[in-house]
Amino acid sequence: MTRLLAFSLTALMLAAAGCNKESTELPVDGRDFDGVGYSTTAVYSGRVIDGYLREARVWLDVDGNGQYTPGPLTLALDSGINIVLEEGEPTAMSGAGGQFRLDISGLARDAGEAPDLDPRSFALFAVALPGRTLEETASGDRPVERAFLLSAPPGVRNVTPLTTLARHLGLMGVALGDDSTRELAALLGSINLYGDYVVAGDHRAHAYARAFARYLAGQFPDSANAVLAAGDGTETVLGASEIFLLGASLVRGAPDILRAVDEAAPSGRYDNVDVAEVVLPGVAPDLTNPVLLRRQRVSAVPDSGDLPTGSSHLAISAELVFDYQADGRLISITADGCMMPSMIEMVRLANADGRMAATGTQWRPTLSLAPASRTFFDQKGADERLAFDWSARRATFETTTSCQPGLAAGSELGGQPAVTWQWTLDGEGRVASITDGTRTLIPDYGRISAGFLGYRLQAGEVLEEEVAVVGELQDCEATLAAEVMAAGRVISAQQSYTFAGHDPQPAQFTALQLDLDLRNGFDRLLGYSFLDPALAASAGLPDSNGFRWHFVYPLPGSLQYVADQPDLIGEALLAGHSADLSCGTDVSSLPSSLFGRVQFEYQTLSDYLIEQLQ
Template structure:
């Protein structure tokens, strides 16, 4: 399901530059329309089309945010001088045959201020207004669905085809159509920037029409309704949402082209029933959140002695995280070895698979096998975790010997080394099993960051984690709390861990520790027992383990709405809990492992999976 954005959004500025080359006027058939000379000051004309579209909102996106920006709009010149466009970005409604004319007179500057702003340096956008925009090429049909189109800087024809080129650039993908073999073949004899109606190019027109259908199908319904009641100047989608829409278009463009080709009887594209073509519509997270992209694990000691100092640990595994356009984690690839966690799978399933909705995202769970480094030193992926949210299953594949209880396979497909299955009730996980053990979540006093559980095998309880109390704050005891170091224990929550024989003495009293300043909830540390981790010969983990988590610094936060992203984690021995209110700004010295994490926008990760 598409996640809708609120009407009031904070806007990101995305600077765009373009080509300034002059060329000859366009030929009669409309080819190379974009290369027409721009001569007359104050007027910037062009055409918006699927068929020719009148009453579409067109604007010159000077500030690069993908929305109509009203005046006054401040623009910083290369010299550093700030100029103000009192009327904002040039905008107009298209007229007959899709023609539009933008008043760019404000872009002419006094010579003492700086050179004129050239409209060819900026991308054009057009939004179809439901119930108002008319497709004149289809007998005056009034369009009932909104969608957005664009064109590269300097191109004055806006169509679904120029939109594909423009959106590729917006997503950070080089090239126009030649990067994808299907698209390169489709446009081998067509110029995507041409007026395909004037040129009589039925094939390009068929592609444009199916692209327009897809763009309309992906456009958020709530935004479409708002446009039906407005004039297209409303600021409804920010640049992050537009990037997700752009990547979704790019991901599916080749499929759409193939389906048009298959539907063209004997290559007669004028006879294609565009409305009968099945669209590969995807759910989108238009918030375009920041999500976990990479993780590097340091858990190898050259001399075999663990725990070791921070500098004494060597890189042992590298993980890459993949997502679908809805923001659901669908795949983890490891060069080296990893350790899937049923507790984290359950927590993620409670968020519908959407990593960003978990707040802290994936709590660390690593393989400490000293064999991992050997696999890392060889090229290629060694282990994979695939997640299918529709069937509530996950499959783990390994070609390594890092897991004594699992049989390695020759390939990362076919029969998995281990499968996970979970059941839901009212959107929450009832239980999750790996075929041998079953984890039953306990939601008493649980938060989105941490939950209790029972670990069962053949109906026998192996271990249990009980959150025995609610979060207790000591924030009011801290003087000048916001002036303290980045990592301060300002709240604690008691829990019990049982089921291990013998139970370590220090595991009688346990506390989760949080930093709750600035209305955040950052889990700083937690202790645990893990028989599989303790079984690694190099680890002396009989006293239990402890994760110490460090988050992005204030100047390193990518997204203010997502401040609880773990940057580093340190695996050390469990120690006796201490009092609330401590400054915990230094990393521990004796380590079994550490992790470093990297994050990206969802659209960036999605764009990395297309060509």
């Protein structure tokens, strides 16, 4: 299993806390000390603005973690010297007109110890406190109903929703006008992201800022909001990754927010816009920052000879890329080469409301054995796409290949789908059935082991396939010897199941067992067998005696292991059906004669969002 780390969130936060020079160039607006000397004995002042915000907590983020840090605070300078700020980060409450004055005398150092710390090297943060912070408006002071967090790039001393957008663009390594932000730049036009739009009388910028503030407040966690409602803003309520994800969500949602405000001001009278009535995008980020499946690399054609073959003789035939919303919901799976959409995986994901991390093992593999998959993989561009509309309970599939029996290939992706699946829910919010209009799959929730579901698949009234999980779970962990318990891949439990519907069914395809590893709190499916004559026929194989998936998971303590998500598959091997082993067997030795191999790559949600914007 490979975890993709194109950019590390930790590295970004350290960069912000070290030299504190974020990539967005800062104009003079909002800075009082460009080109002149500056003494750290002076007061560091500025404004907090939505409208002007009074009684908001403001602080200078000296350690770069995005939250107020009390003293004593130890800082490691680039020179290798450690210094201590006894009073912690400079902080104050804003007053009338949103003005704040920070006592930065603690940033002055003894000449023999280290240079004075320049406050312009650090980002300013402000948090609006529900019920306490007041927004100054033409009709009087209005209490803030819900908390939201604002920030500004280093050196900028107006702290506003617009400077918050600018700072997070910088943290993500993008600038307005880049390919990824061209639309955003066009919508903002000549808006000054760093200035005081209230004193400038810029109603358009003010309307945008108020919409951003409302969006940030709507995404602020309820638990954190409750703490701040009873506190004074010095409480630690969010971690660095949570703060980053809130900012990333603002960046991703900004174009839709701006368009919504523009539509509310058709005559260009932004002073008349009632931001409270503007319909804003509602995708809140998953602040747990889960690790998500990003790619499956499929090797399922022999470089010479026939299938099955050794792992080293399997050539890559497809690559599947998984894309997400900021809330961790899967948007689509795009294939370079051919994929085999799985109705049962759609069911598992729909039962998790589209949130991949909530499925545990995430998307279990399927693959195409059609030799044409390699041909399409070698050609440039995406070939197939499975897309999801969770609110409509619908999935659609497009293909430009000849791999799918009975489906007409389109000339390019983006046209009419070749297949549409629709599902219904039962009284418990689970999928009751899913159909493509011809075939219907009905899940069986009577017994579930490691996320393995029974089901009936039928075409009209004709039963095509039926899987049933039967009997009681057989757990043998208590009988395992110490050396077996320490092994990497052990069958510690088994669950019987039946597989029927294919006639004639091979005589040896009976007494089937799910092999499970439930040690140490795992919920891992190690392997199971299945029949699929169509899959066999796609590779020109004779009547199949069945296939078997073997799943391999990273070992605890390895670089690939995710402690909070221990059941992520690292690799899956497709072999022929074999006799079931007994509970307690060490299965570290894997089959060498294979039909296919699927390698999994993962990425944290925050790193995925950074990658998308770059």
